[in-house]
Amino acid sequence: MNAEIVSVGSELLLGQIVDTHAATMAQVLAECGLTCQRRSTVGDHMERIVATLKEAFSRADIVITIGGLGPTSDDLTRDALAEAMGLPLVLDRDVESHLREIFAVRRIAWLPVLGRQAEKPAGAEIIPNANGTAPGLWVEANGKIGIALPGPKSEFLPMARGEVRDRLGRLTRGAVILSRTLRIAGLGESRVEALLGDILASSNPTVAPYAQPAEVHLRLTASAEDKMQAEKLLGPLEADIRHILGNAVYGADDDTLEKAVLDLAVAFGASVSVAESMTGGLVAQRLTSVPGASECFKGGIVSYAAEAKASLLGVSEATLAAHTPVSAEVAMEMATGVRERLGTDWGIAVTGNAGPTSDAGGRPVGLTYIAVAGPDGVSVHEHQLRGSREDVRQRASQWALLAWRNAMIES
C-alpha cells in the first residue's frame, strides 16, 4: 500500500512557514511500513485542492491532508476531500453538540460558521481532537482511504503520532520498513561509494549515501513482514559495511560526532581540553553541546589574537615569529600548552586561516593545522579546507574531533 501527503495552506506556498508536519507525517508512514512516493502542497483554493487530491488518489491508496480544517472561509479541505472522493458533505450531530459544549465552556457565542467543523464526507469516522475544535477525519470509499488532519501543531502531532499511526499500523498488518543510518567521517562520498561497490546496488535493504558537511550518511532501509525479519536483513549488511569502512563509521542514527567522541573518551576514562584559534570556540561548543560533557571536557582557550597564544597558552614568541601563527609548530605548542594548563590527558589545538582573505603571513584561506597532544606526545595534521568561512570552520572542527578520536583509538 502506498500513501501520499497533501499539505494545504497558502502560507506554505509563500514560504512564510516551513512544513515540518509533512516530515512528521512521512516519518509516521515509514514507521507503519507504508510507502510514500509523493508529497504535494497546495494553497487555500477549492479547485486546486480538489485537483491535487484527485491526482493523489489516482496514484495512491491512502491520501492524508494536513491543514485547512478550521471554521473560516479559507478552510476548504473538508469540502475538497468530500468532492474528490465523490461523497456528499453531511453534518455530524455528535460533533456539533460537542463543539457547542466547548464554546459554551469558553463563553463564546455559537455562530453558524463554527458548525462547519462538524461537517464531514458522508460515512467518515471522527478522529477526536483533544487540543482543539476541528476533529480529524478518516474516510473510506471506493477502495481508497482519505485522512484529514488539522494544521495547528498541538492538534496535529497527537493525532498523527497517536490514533492515525495506530490505525495505519493495523492496516499494514505487521509489514514494516526499518531504516538505519550509519554516520561516516573522514572519507568523502565518492570514496565511500568506491569502497562499497556492489553493496550500493542492494535492493533489500537499499543503501543510499547522503553527503553532509564533512560527513557521509549511509541509509540502509529494509522492508519485511515484521520487525524481526527486517532486523535480520539489516544486521548482516550493516556488519559488512562496518567491516569495509572500519573506524570511519563513527556512529548510527542520531549520534553526532561530538557525542561519539565523548562516549569514547568516557570509555577510556580520558579528559580533554581544547585550544582554538580559527574555529574560535566551535570545537569546545560542539563538545559541550553533549549533555554530561563535563565528565571529560575541562575547558578551552580561544587564543584568537597572536598575543593570546603566548600569554594564555605559553606558545613561544620565537615559534610565532619563525613560523607565523598558522603553522604546524604553533599548533603543537598550543596543544601541549592547553593540555598542561588544564591538566588533562589530551589537548586538542586548531589554528588556520578561515578567510575571507589570505592572512598577514600569506597563508591561503582554508589552510589549517590540527594538533593532538596526549600521553605519548603530540601529532599534527595539515589540511587544505574548502568553502565559505563557515564551511572552513565547520570542517576544521570536524577534523579536530576526528584527530582526537583517532589518537584515542590508536593509543
Add this chain to the structure above:
Amino acid sequence: MNAEIVSVGSELLLGQIVDTHAATMAQVLAECGLTCQRRSTVGDHMERIVATLKEAFSRADIVITIGGLGPTSDDLTRDALAEAMGLPLVLDRDVESHLREIFAVRRIAWLPVLGRQAEKPAGAEIIPNANGTAPGLWVEANGKIGIALPGPKSEFLPMARGEVRDRLGRLTRGAVILSRTLRIAGLGESRVEALLGDILASSNPTVAPYAQPAEVHLRLTASAEDKMQAEKLLGPLEADIRHILGNAVYGADDDTLEKAVLDLAVAFGASVSVAESMTGGLVAQRLTSVPGASECFKGGIVSYAAEAKASLLGVSEATLAAHTPVSAEVAMEMATGVRERLGTDWGIAVTGNAGPTSDAGGRPVGLTYIAVAGPDGVSVHEHQLRGSREDVRQRASQWALLAWRNAMIES
C-alpha cells in the same frame, strides 16, 4: 507568470529532513512577484521525477527543482529535467575542466562519475556554484523555464537568494516586490506587536512579524512599478518602526546580532574577550564567525570545570564555595578576570545551568548569569531561560551579546 517548486530526495519522503529549502524558494518567488500554486516532493526515482516535472510544466511557466544534482547514482534530477523538457543531455566542457581543477586542488583523483556534474540539458545556462561542485542550471525551451538547484544548504542558499532571484526578478520586468527584514532583539513578539499597533495593519508595505529564537524579525514588503517606487514606500515606514522600537532594532536583512555588535565595537574602537561556562565557547564562536572579528575579539576562556574558573580566570575559591559556580558573583569575577587576562576594554562572562538536570548546587535548568566588565566597572543580569539544552545555550549567548551591546551604547 507562475512557478512551481519540485523538491527531490527520498530522505524528504521518509521524513528524515525537513524541507526548509522549499520555503526559502517560495519566499524568493513571492519577492519576485511570481505566483506559486503548487509544490511537490518526489523521491530519487527516475520515472517519478520525470512524471512530476512534466505535470508541473503542464501547469506552470517556471519549474524549479531542488536537490539531486550530486555525482552519485541516485542523483537523477539533471537527467530527469532533460527528459521532461525533451532535451538531450550534453557535456559542458567548461564545467568539466573547472571540476577537474577543483578536484586537483583538493588532491582527489578524478573519477568518471564526477563528470556527471558537468552534464546539462542541451542549451542550458550554467549558474555558478561558489561553494560546491555541482553547478545550478537555467534551461529555457518551448516557452518554459526549468531551473535546477543543488540541495546542500551552503550551495542552495547563495544561488537561490543570488543569481536565481536576480534572474527571476528581471523576468517580471520591473514590477517589483521589495522586502526588508528588521531584526529585533531583547523584546518578545507580543511586546513588538503591542508597540507597533496599527502599523501591523499596513497593506502596502505589509508588515509581518516572525518569532525567531530570542529574536523577532519584522518583514516589510512593498509592491511597486519599480525599485525606486518600492524604496519610497519602504523608507518612511522603516523609519517609523525604528523610531518606535529604538535600540531594539539591531540590524536589517542578513545582519546577525554578532555582526551588529562587532560593527558597533569597531565604531567605538573597543576590544573584547569572553569567559564562558554553560555556553562552552558558543559566544566566542558566534563573534569569530564574523569576518574581521580579530579587530575587536582577542580571545576567550571556556572555564567549564569549576577548577578552570579558578586557575584560568582567577575566580576566588571562596566565591566559588560561598555562591556556587552558577551565581552572579562568579559571573562578575569571570568577566573581570578575562578582561584583565586578555587586556581588553570589555570582558563578557556567562555561567549557568544548561541542563538537562538541576546542577550539584540545586540551580534549576535555564538559570543563567551574564556579566559585562568594562571601563566603568562590572554589571550582571540574571535570566531564567527556557527550552532544550540547545535552546538555553543559544538564548544565553544571545543575551550575552545583547548585554555587551547595551553596555557599549550606554557607556
